Amino acid sequence: MERHKLTIDMNDATIEQLRDHHFALFGLHAVATSASGAPTIWLSVHYLERRLEVTWQETYSMYTTRHRTMAPSTKVVATHNYPAPLGSVLAVSGNDGAGIVSPGGPAGHLEIDNTGRTDLGAGLCVHDAHGMYQPIGIFDLVDVDLFQPIPKVAFFFSPIPHMAGEIATRALGPGVMLDYSMARDHSLSIEYDLHDGWACDNRPYAKPIDANEPLNPLLLQRSSALQALAMQRQRSTSR
Template sequence: MEQHKLTIDMNEATIEQLRDHHFALFGLHAIATSASGAPTIWLSAHYLERHVEISWIETYSMFTSRKMAHAPSTKVVATHNYPAPLGSVLTVSGNDGAGIVTPGGPAGHMEIDNAGRTELSAGLCMHDSHGMYQPIGVFDLIDVDLFQPVPKVAFFFSPIPHMAGEIATRSLGPGVLLDYQMARDGSLSIEYDIHDGWAVENRPYARAIKANEPLNPLLLIRSSALQALAMQRQRITSR
């Protein structure tokens, strides 16, 4: 379990504007996958100060739910949620998405096998800054799907009252994508100004996100290697 932290510094004029217009901070986590899906809002912070500190622990679970369309603003509600370490396999046998977690999956990945006849939705959850499991994406579960968390997180300030688990296919406003592979001791810091936006200059770990920019290419990595590995795992599990 790895702890990550973000520090955001803002001036007084910025924090007053954010408070006056009821802005909140929202985060979405990147993931590599063999499946087709959509990113979801994972983290939120509604009480903003000039010096904001957000921290979370990369603790995972696998969830299943009824089959759903990947429509923006749709709220993902897990029917079943199974906390498990990386390398685990969730074998789903029930038509409602119920299953059993066992070890034996590819190292560093989570595997969800649909052994039933019902198409479902599924994905990974991760602890947010309040220690609650929240979806970091929702995906079609047909046969065998593999997931690998990617240490990149997109952050946005928005006045719109979004919810954790809400599908977001486009940015919630001008945002920033932070690469925690480049973090020292799991911590990154950045400044935000209401007029100038996120201070990404001279920060190799930060990349600006434009307003209304599509999020799937940034946060969902459809890996051909994972697709090939999923097909291989499917042949193994079907024997």
């Protein structure tokens, strides 16, 4: 388990305005996948401080759900959720999404196989700042889906009462994409000002996100290589 940390420094005027207008911090996690889907809000922090420190563990699970809607603002609720290390396979046989986790998947990936006859929704969960597994997206599970977590996270402050698991297809406001592959000891820091926004200058690991910008291209990397590998895995599991 890798502990990740984000430190956000704010001035007194900014933190006062954020608190007075009931802002919260929301995070969405990037993933590479063979499947089509939509990103979901993964992390939320409602208690804001002048020097805000957010930590989480990059610990994963695979989930399934009978509700496959991709409509924005819909909350994704897992029917079944299975903690699993990278390299695991979830074989789903029940019509309600129940299955069994075993080793034997591609290294560095998580694989979900639908061996039943019911089309389901599925995806990955990551531990949030409260130690709870929260979905980072919802995807169509028809045959075989492959997922590879990407060490990039988008953060936004918003006064709108979003919730973890909520489908978000557009930016919740002016945001920042942070690349944790550039982080030392999985820790990054940045400043935020209510009027000037996120301080991305001279920070190669930080890129600004415009308000209302589409999130699918930023967070969901639909990989042709993973699609080909998923087809190969599907053929091998159907023999």
